[in-house]
Amino acid sequence: MAVSIEAKNLTKEFIVTKKEPGLKGAFKNLIHSEKSVFRAVNKINFSIEEGQVVGYIGPNGAGKSTTIKMMSGILQPTSGDVTIRGGSPFQDRKKVVRNLGVVFGQRTQLYWDLRLGESFELLRRIYEIDDATYQRNLGILNDILNIQEIIDTPVRQLSLGQRMRGDLAAAILHSPPVIFLDEPTIGLDVDVKYCVRQFIKDINDQYHTTIILTTHDLGDIEELCRRIIIINHGEIVHDCSLETLMNEFAPNRRLIVDLYQAPQEPIELRNARVISQEGARICLEYNKKETSTGDVVEAIAANHSIQDISIEESNIEDVIRTIYAKDSESA
Ligand SMILES: Nc1ncnc2c1ncn2[C@@H]1O[C@H](COP(=O)(O)OP(=O)(O)OP(=O)(O)O)[C@@H](O)[C@H]1O
Ligand SMILES: [Mg+2]
Incomplete structure (x- = not known):
């Protein structure tokens, strides 16, 4: 099996300002603030094969989104590196962007002022998606996510669930072999959640798409991920199948x-x-x-x-x- 994503000693540090408590402290911070280094992701290593669906889970603040941001080229690692199909999200940006679709459940990637269909048109040009691929993908997405119903709605008017469907569609319009989904089911009702899970299953089945999924909904994990990587305090604490985990911790x-x-x-x-x-x-x-x-x-x-x-x-x-x-x- 070909390796799709590989992280080697991937590390991210943030420079943070030490906050002094109270109003007096806030004034003090304005004049003289002490800085310190906070390591959000600490030397993580993993290798993910093509076609795997991996659950990347951990408590709030564990370092999940920071990892996803480094893997998608939004944040530069402090040290170590990550490759997507052999390319670095930073050095080979153009190549990696074509191979990758990313959805952040907390924030839309769509164009707020455009209708959903216009957003898609724009992406079609950015990614230079040929006509046949674009039409085929829209057709498939319509079947799974019922996109036709919302295609003429301005993105700002979409409800959360409609917006998420739009975001998922936008992320795979260019048929990327790898997708990162950071909390794609957050705040969704049971119907839309079901639809998102079905979407993940379908694209993995049909296109063998490699998927990294972060979620706090363990039902998503149970239903979709055979492998789970658990991160806590910036470090990987478990990387195994759900079954192994259950046998070890709930024998x-x-x-x-x-x-x-x-x-x-x-x-x-x-x-x-x-x-x-x-x-x-x-x-x-x-x-x-x-x-x-x-x-x-x-x-x-x-x-x-x-x-x-x-x-x-x-x-x-x-x-x-x-x-x-x-x-x-x-x-
Ligand atoms: N730009 C930044 N500057 C400083 N600290 C940051 C920055 N971004 C993230 N952090 C810190 O890094 C840690 C990891 O954050 P991250 O967003 O990766 O967590 P997460 O695992 O995605 O959590 P959640 O489940 O709440 O989404 C947190 O303590 C966060 O406060
Ligand atoms: Mg997060």
Whole structure:
């Protein structure tokens, strides 16, 4: 598989002014302000193959958008480098721009004063998109994002969800093989969110587009990304599949069993730990890799009549919350 995106020791430092508290401090800052260096992204390394959809996640302020900005040539790295299909977003700007589509959910890339269709026309000229490609892409985008409905609306009049559809379309009009989506589902209702997820799936399926997605919506991650990179305090803390992460941080499964009759004695099993036993309801926990649910049920059924069972899987949100909390403690 060809490598699409590669970051090597990618680092970004910002010069920040040390703020003194209060009004007095603000005046003091005007006259003499002390500067310090803040490292927002610290020596990150990753290699992403063509056609991968990677979730780039982390808590607020972790360094996600800063990374995306360096990868798209908006910010120059302080040190280290990144390449998109072999080109540097800074040195080979022209080449990289053609290979790349970027969407920042928090800010539109469209032209505020133009109608959406006029924005597209402008992009068609900027990217020198040939007629056939342009028409084909518009057709496809219309199918997925229902663009026709909003094409004559001035961008400033678009609702958030309509604007996001417009932004996504604009980012791929020139058929880029790589796209970066920084919070593309932020603030969207369930319908538009579904539509955006479908769009991501479709372009990845049909065009093998390499996609980096940052989002705080873990449903996006669960549905779209087999690989996730977690960044915290500017450093990568995990780079693996969602499954690996879940197995490592949530190895256990819970089973709730309702019996027909409350047992006389406390239940003890070889293959599962009893968490609680209240009347006829038993709650058990076991390692899902080592023990199957069937085995646990069978062990109980040997001595008791089971009325009902339910399984509680740990969810990705709990796991991610544990990871963020853990990495913040050690920072
Ligand atoms: N231009 C800048 N000057 C100074 N500090 C900055 C600048 N841009 C970002 N930062 C700081 O760098 C850190 C990382 O910011 P970044 O926007 O990359 O976070 P993020 O992971 O995208 O967070 P969020 O989930 O809130 O979008 C933050 O502490 C932020 O305050
Ligand atoms: Mg951000």
